[in-house]
Amino acid sequence: MSQSSDDPRYPRQGVPKAPAPTQRTPAVRPFGPRPDRADVAPPPPRARPLDWDDINYDPQTTPPARRVHQEDPNAGYSLEFEPSPLRAGRPQVRDIEPPLDEAPLEDAWRQVMTQPPAQSPPVQSLRQPPQEHQRLPDRQAERQPEPRAESPRPPEARAPLARPHVPAPSLDEELTVHDRGGKVEKGKGLTPIVQAGTVTGRSLTLVIVIMSFLACLTAGAVYMINQSANAWLRDIATEVTVQVEARDKGSVDRTIAAVTQFLQKTPGVRAVKALSEAENAQLLEPWLGGGLDVLKDLPVPRLIAIQIDRDNPPNFDSLRATLAKDFKGVSLDDHRHWQRQIRTVTRSFALGGLGILMLVGAATTAIIVSATRSALSANREIVEVLHFVGATDKFIAREFAGHFLSLGIRAGIVGAGAAMALFFLLPFGMEAIGGGAVTMAELRRLIGAGTLDLPGYLILLVVVFVIAALCMLTSRIGVYRILNSQH
Amino acid sequence: MIRFDNVALRYDRGSQVLRDVSFEVRPGSFYFLTGPSGAGKTSLLRLLFMTNKPSSGRLQLFGEDITDYSTQKRAEFRRRIGIVFQDFRLLDHLTTWENVALPLRVVGRKMSHYKEDVTDLLQWVGLGDRMHAYPSVLSGGEKQRAAIARAVIGKPELLLADEPTGNVDPAMARRLLRLFVELNRLGTSVIIATHDHLLMEQFKAPRLQLEGGHVSIV
Numbered sequence: 111m112s113q114s115s116d117d118p119r120y121p122r123q124g125v126p127k128a129p130a131p132t133q134r135t136p137a138v139r140p141f142g143p144r145p146d147r148a149d150v151a152p153p154p155p156r157a158r159p160l161d162w163d164d165i166n167y168d169p170q171t172t173p174p175a176r177r178v179h180q181e182d183p184n185a186g187y188s189l190e191f192e193p194s195p196l197r198a199g200r201p202q203v204r205d206i207e208p209p210l211d212e213a214p215l216e217d218a219w220r221q222v223m224t225q226p227p228a229q230s231p232p233v234q235s236l237r238q239p240p241q242e243h244q245r246l247p248d249r250q251a252e253r254q255p256e257p258r259a260e261s262p263r264p265p266e267a268r269a270p271l272a273r274p275h276v277p278a279p280s281l282d283e284e285l286t287v288h289d290r291g292g293k294v295e296k297g298k299g300l301t302p303i304v305q306a307g308t309v310t311g312r313s314l315t316l317v318i319v320i321m322s323f324l325a326c327l328t329a330g331a332v333y334m335i336n337q338s339a340n341a342w343l344r345d346i347a348t349e350v351t352v353q354v355e356a357r358d359k360g361s362v363d364r365t366i367a368a369v370t371q372f373l374q375k376t377p378g379v380r381a382v383k384a385l386s387e388a389e390n391a392q393l394l395e396p397w398l399g400g401g402l403d404v405l406k407d408l409p410v411p412r413l414i415a416i417q418i419d420r421d422n423p424p425n426f427d428s429l430r431a432t433l434a435k436d437f438k439g440v441s442l443d444d445h446r447h448w449q450r451q452i453r454t455v456t457r458s459f460a461l462g463g464l465g466i467l468m469l470v471g472a473a474t475t476a477i478i479v480s481a482t483r484s485a486l487s488a489n490r491e492i493v494e495v496l497h498f499v500g501a502t503d504k505f506i507a508r509e510f511a512g513h514f515l516s517l518g519i520r521a522g523i524v525g526a527g528a529a530m531a532l533f534f535l536l537p538f539g540m541e542a543i544g545g546g547a548v549t550m551a552e553l554r555r556l557i558g559a560g561t562l563d564l565p566g567y568l569i570l571l572v573v574v575f576v577i578a579a580l581c582m583l584t585s586r587i588g589v590y591r592i593l594n595s596q597h
Numbered sequence: 598m599i600r601f602d603n604v605a606l607r608y609d610r611g612s613q614v615l616r617d618v619s620f621e622v623r624p625g626s627f628y629f630l631t632g633p634s635g636a637g638k639t640s641l642l643r644l645l646f647m648t649n650k651p652s653s654g655r656l657q658l659f660g661e662d663i664t665d666y667s668t669q670k671r672a673e674f675r676r677r678i679g680i681v682f683q684d685f686r687l688l689d690h691l692t693t694w695e696n697v698a699l700p701l702r703v704v705g706r707k708m709s710h711y712k713e714d715v716t717d718l719l720q721w722v723g724l725g726d727r728m729h730a731y732p733s734v735l736s737g738g739e740k741q742r743a744a745i746a747r748a749v750i751g752k753p754e755l756l757l758a759d760e761p762t763g764n765v766d767p768a769m770a771r772r773l774l775r776l777f778v779e780l781n782r783l784g785t786s787v788i789i790a791t792h793d794h795l796l797m798e799q800f801k802a803p804r805l806q807l808e809g810g811h812v813s814i815v
Contacts, residue, residue: 300708301691303699495686498646499747500676501703503668594668 302509304492309485309513315521317477322525322577325470326570330533332463333566339456346445346452350416350426355439356409366412369437373416378424381417474577475584478514482588485510493593507589514585518578525577526570533562598624598755598786599645601812604654606640614640616810618654622788624754627781629797630790632807638790641807642757645788646680647671659754676704679748679785683760685740687732693743694719694728700751715750722746722776738769745773749780756780758789762796770796 352373354365366384373382385393390410398408418424430442486493496506562570599622606615614637622628630638643649644656647663656664658674666674687696694715695702701711719728722742732740741761748756758777762770774789774796781787788805791797797804804815 300698300702301695303688303691303702305690491686492688495688495699496703497672498675498680498686499700499703500672500751502672505703505705 302513303496304485304489304509304513306513306516308488309510310481310517314477314481315517318474318517318521318577318581319525319528321470321474321477322522322574323528324525325467325577326526326529326573327532328463328466328470329569329573330529330562330566332460333569334533334562335459336456337563337566339452342452343449346448348418348420350418350445351443352414352416352433353411353441353443354414354437355441356411357439362412365437365440366414369414369433369440372433372436373414376424376429378419378422379416380419383415383417385413385415387412471576471580474580478581478584479588482510482514482585483592485513485585486589486592503590503593506593507586510589511582511586515578515582518581519574522574522577526574530562530567530570533566537561598622598626598659599788600655600657602655602657604644604651604656605810606637606644606649607652608649613652613810615644615651615812618810618812620805620812620814622786624786625781625784627778627787627800627802628789629802629804630788630807631792631797631804634792636807637810638792638807639759641805641812642680642759642788642790645755645757646678647674676700676751677754679751679753679756681741681744681748681756681758681761683763685732685744685764687740687743687747689732692729692731693724693735693739696732696743697728697746697750699747704751711750715746718746718750719743737764738766738773741765741769741773742776745776749785753785756785756787758787758791760791760793761789762791762793767795771799774800 352369354362354369356362370382370384373379390413394410426442426444430444433440433442493506496509599620601618601620604615604618605613607613618641630641632638640649644651645658647658647666650666651664654664655662659677661674663670663674687693688699691699697719698708698711698715701715702708716725716728719725722745724739724742724746727735727739732743735743741764745758745761748758756777761777762773765773770793777787777789778800789796806813806815
C-alpha cells in the first residue's frame with residue numbers, strides 16, 4: 111500500500127520495485143526482516159542496511175531527511191518512524207489503516223507548525239550555518255508562502271482533501287490518531303489558572319466582610335451626623351435671639367414690647383416673636399422639670415425669636431450695639447458661638463470617622479498582604495510552571511489580583527448590605543429600645559431621622575468599591591514584590 | 598543559537614557544578630546531553646532555561662547575551678524555548694487540553710485562535726481521546742506526551758528535555774524520541790539531557806558529555 115513508490119514527485123532511484131505484498135502487514139513491526147515476507151522474493155541487494163544512522167541529523171553525517179522515505183517498504187526493513195502530520199506532503203511508508211480524518215489533520219498541522227511563533231524575533235545565529243544545514247527546512251521561508259488561515263478556520267479548511275487515500279502512519283495503538291472527543295466543548299470557559307479556593311478562603315472572606323461592615327458603618331454614621339449638623343446650622347443661621355434680662359415683670363413686658371416694635375422695623379428681619387413664659391418653661395422642661403412654679407423663683411431671661419432674611423441679613427454687630435445702647439438689659443445672640451461649636455463637633459466626628467476608616471483600611475491591607483503571601487506559597491508550583499511557559503510577573507499578578515478583586519467585591523457587598531440594613535432598621539431599633547418621647551426627640555435632634563438618604567447609601571457603595579480596589583491593588587503589588595524578591 | 602564561553606556555575610557556597618564550559622550549538626541541531634548522575638546536566642539546562650545565572654563566563658542564547666537579564670527579558674526568551682521536565686510539571690487542576698494550551702494562554706492569545714491547534718497537536722501525540730482528562734488519571738507516558746505537547750505548542754526554536762524518558766518504558770521512550778526527531782526536522786534545535794544509553798544508541802546524534810564540571814562533544 112505504499113504511496114511513495116508511485117509518487118512522481120519523488121522518483122525512487124536505484125531501488126527495484128518489489129512485488130506487491132500478498133498479505134496485510136501488522137501495525138507494529140520489529141526491526142529486521144519481516145516474518146510475513148518469508149514467502150516473498152528476497153529483497154534486492156543494498157549498499158548497506160538502513161538503520162538509525164540514516165535519520166541522524168548530525169550536520170556532518172546526516173543524509174537528506176527525504177531519503178528515509180525513499181526506502182522500499184518491501185525491502186525487509188522497517189524504520190518504524192511514524193510519519194506525522196508534520197511531514198505532510200512527503201512520500202510516506204505506511205501500512206495500516208488511516209484514521210478517519212487523517213488528511214485534514216495533516217493540513218491542520220502543516221498550518222500549525224509552519225506558522226511563525228507569535229511575537230518572536232527572528233533567530234540570530236552566531237554564525238552562518240555550514241552547508242549541511244541548508245537542507246534543513248528554512249522555517250522563516252517556509253512560513254511566508256503559506257499564511258495562516260483565519261481562526262476559527264472555515265469548515266472547508268478541515269474537509270478531507272480530494273486526493274488519493276493515504277494510509278495512516280505505522281504506529282502502534284497508543285500513538286494512533288483518535289478523533290473522539292477532539293473538540294473543545296463550545297461555550298465552556300477555561301479553568302482559572304489559579305484556583306480561587308487556594309487564594310481566598312472562608313476565613314479571609316469573613317474578615318473582609320467584617321472590615322467592609324465596619325467601614326460602611328463608620329462612613330454612614332459620619333455622613334448622618336454631618337447631615338444633622340448641617341440641618342442645625344441651617345436652622346441656627348435663619349434665626350437669632352434677643353434676650354431680655356429678668357427684672358420685675360412689668361418692666362420686662364414693656365421692654366419686650368419696645369424691642370419687638372423696634373425689630374419689626376429693622377431691615378433684614380422677616381418676623382419677630384416674643385416667647386411667652388409658658389413657652390420659656392417648655393424649653394427648660396427637659397432640664398428643670400415641668401410647671402411654671404419652678405420658673406417663678408428663678409431669674410430666667412425672656413426670649414424674642416427673630417426670623418431673618420438669609421438673602422439680606424441685618425448687620426448683627428450694628429444691631430447688637432443699638433439694642434445694648436437703647437434698651438437696658440437687652441442683648442443679641444446671633445448663635446455664632448453655637449455654630450462654631452457645632453462645626454467643631456462635626457469636624458471631630460469626621461476626623462474620628464476618617465481615622466477609623468484608615469485603621470480599617472490598614473487592617474485590610476495587612477490582611478491582604480498576608481493572604482497574598484499565603485496564596486503565592488500555596489500556588490508555588492503553579493507560579494513556577496507559569497514562569498516556565500513564559501508568563502510575566504504582570505500576568506501572574508493579574509491572575510491573583512483577579513481573585514482578590516472578586517473577594518473584595520463579594521465581601522464588600524455583603525458588609526455594606528449588613529450596614530445598610532442596620533441603618534434602615536436603626537429608627538425602629540431606637541423605638542424598640544425605648545427611652546421615651548423626649549429621648550427620641552433628642553436623638554432625632556442629634557442624628558436626624560436615624561436613617562440614611564439616597565446619597566448616604568451611595569457612599570456605602572463607594573466604600574465597597576474602595577474595599578475591592580484595595581484588595582486588588584494590595585494583592586497585585588504584593589505578588590510583584592514577592593516575585594521580585596524571589597528572582 | 599547557544600554559545601557557552603568559559604561558563605562556570607556554583608550554587609551559593611556549594612561546590613562548583615560547572616567549570617570553564619565552552620561549546621556552541623547551531624540552529625537546527627540535535628544533541629544529547631549526557632553524563633553521570635550529579636554531573637550537572639540539569640544545572641546546564643537550568644542555565645539555558647534562565648533559571649540560574651552563570652557564576653562566571655559568558656552565555657549567549659539566540660545571539661543575545663543572557664549572562665544577566667531582567668525578568669521581562671527572561672519571559673520573552675522562555676516563549677522561544679520549550680522545556681520538558683522529567684516530572685512533567687503539569688497542573689493537576691487543568692485538563693490535558695488546558696495544560697497544553699497554557700503557553701498560548703499566558704501570551705494573551707484568545708482561545709478561539711488556538712483551540713484547533715491544541716486539539717490537533719494532542720491528536721498527533723495520541724492524546725486525542727484524553728484531552729479532557731486531568732493529569733491525575735493519565736499514565737506516565739500520557740503525561741510525558743502532554744508535557745511534550747505543551748513544550749512545542751508555541752513552536753519553540755529550542756527544545757530542552759530533562760530526562761524525558763526517565764518515567765516511561767523503552768518502547769514509549771523510543772516513540773518519544775521520534776517526536777523529538779520530528780520536531781528537529783522542522784528546524785527546532787533539540788537538547789535532550791539523559792543518561793539512557795539505550796535511547797542514545799537509537800539515534801546517532803552528537804553528545805555533550807558532562808563530567809567533572811567540564812563539557813566535551815562526543
